[in-house]
Amino acid sequence: MENLIGKKALITGGGKGLGKATAIAFAQEGMDVAITGRNEKNLQEVVAELTALGVHATYEVFDITDLQGVTQGIENILSTFGTIDVLVNNAGIASFGTFLDMDPATWLSILNTNVIGTYNVTKVVLPHLVAKNQGDIINVSSTAGLNGAATTSAYSASKFAVIGLSDSLMREVRKYNIRVCTLMPSTIASDMSIELGLTDGNEDTVLQPADFAELIVANLKLPRRALLKTASLWSTNPS
Numbered sequence: 001m002e003n004l005i006g007k008k009a010l011i012t013g014g015g016k017g018l019g020k021a022t023a024i025a026f027a028q029e030g031m032d033v034a035i036t037g038r039n040e041k042n043l044q045e046v047v048a049e050l051t052a053l054g055v056h057a058t059y060e061v062f063d064i065t066d067l068q069g070v071t072q073g074i075e076n077i078l079s080t081f082g083t084i085d086v087l088v089n090n091a092g093i094a095s096f097g098t099f100l101d102m103d104p105a106t107w108l109s110i111l112n113t114n115v116i117g118t119y120n121v122t123k124v125v126l127p128h129l130v131a132k133n134q135g136d137i138i139n140v141s142s143t144a145g146l147n148g149a150a151t152t153s154a155y156s157a158s159k160f161a162v163i164g165l166s167d168s169l170m171r172e173v174r175k176y177n178i179r180v181c182t183l184m185p186s187t188i189a190s191d192m193s194i195e196l197g198l199t200d201g202n203e204d205t206v207l208q209p210a211d212f213a214e215l216i217v218a219n220l221k222l223p224r225r226a227l228l229k230t231a232s233l234w235s236t237n238p239s
């Protein structure tokens with residue numbers, strides 16, 4: 001089992017939801033954590049929680065669709081942490097509507113955030129992992145990236161694309177001992193899923209962000225010779 005103490009992680013969208021739960025789970029394992037997002041107040045509050053757990057934590061504010069901002073923000077994290085061992089491409093947005101009803105700007109912003117955002121952050125972090133000849137990248141897709149549904153054309157197109165990007169990258173960089181894992185969770189209680197009306201978030205039956213974080217930690221603890229390529233996490237009996 002891999003020891004995670006002292007590893008440096010970068011989690012996009014770490015100010016709330018799945019990203020925040022992952023940041024806390026990493027800190028509980030003794031990992032130093034950098035979180036990013038656009039809402040600075042959320043990031044500050046989570047960094048305070050992480051620091052209280054006794055690890056180094058920092059944040060950077062940038063929009064993942066802006067490659068220049070991403071580049072500067074990641075340079076700042078690298079100058080604070082010295083290195084990055086684990087990248088979690090978690091930040092994403094969702095909006096549902098019929099193909100004809102959804103306006104083109106919304107459709108494009110979902111693709112831009114979920115696909116180009118993942119591309120931008122990976123493009124900047126990957127050279128550091130290749131130079132170290134080691135690393136982990138976890139890309140967050142969705143069950144909506146496995147199957148379409150009426151009203152999810154934009155979100156499903158984006159999450160199908162994340163799977164294609166991530167699967168290709170895994171095949172390309174495992175020769176550098178970089179493990180790329182694609183996660184495809186079903187509905188998890190978060191602002192996103194509750195605001196979309198997908199779940200009431202019932203803790204007794206519905207997946208919680210901490211469950212998702214537990215899966216990521218278990219993945220990272222696998223011996224380095226082992227690579228979890230994909231995983232799909234579901235609620236056992238949500239209804």
Ligand SMILES: NC(=O)c1ccc[n+]([C@@H]2O[C@H](COP(=O)([O-])OP(=O)(O)OC[C@H]3O[C@@H](n4cnc5c(N)ncnc54)[C@H](OP(=O)(O)O)[C@@H]3O)[C@@H](O)[C@H]2O)c1
Nearest residue numbers: 013017018037038039063064091092142187188190192193
């Ligand atoms: N919850 C679910 O049921 C579910 C299921 C399957 C997959 N997922 C995926 O899991 C990931 C996290 O979802 P969640 O449920 O935790 O959603 P959430 O609570 O809405 O959080 C989304 C996070 O992404 C960040 N973000 C969004 N757009 C950004 C941008 N342009 N630049 C920088 N950061 C951005 C937000 O940060 P700021 O607000 O600070 O910008 C926020 O921290 C997403 O990729 C989502 O598609 C979620």
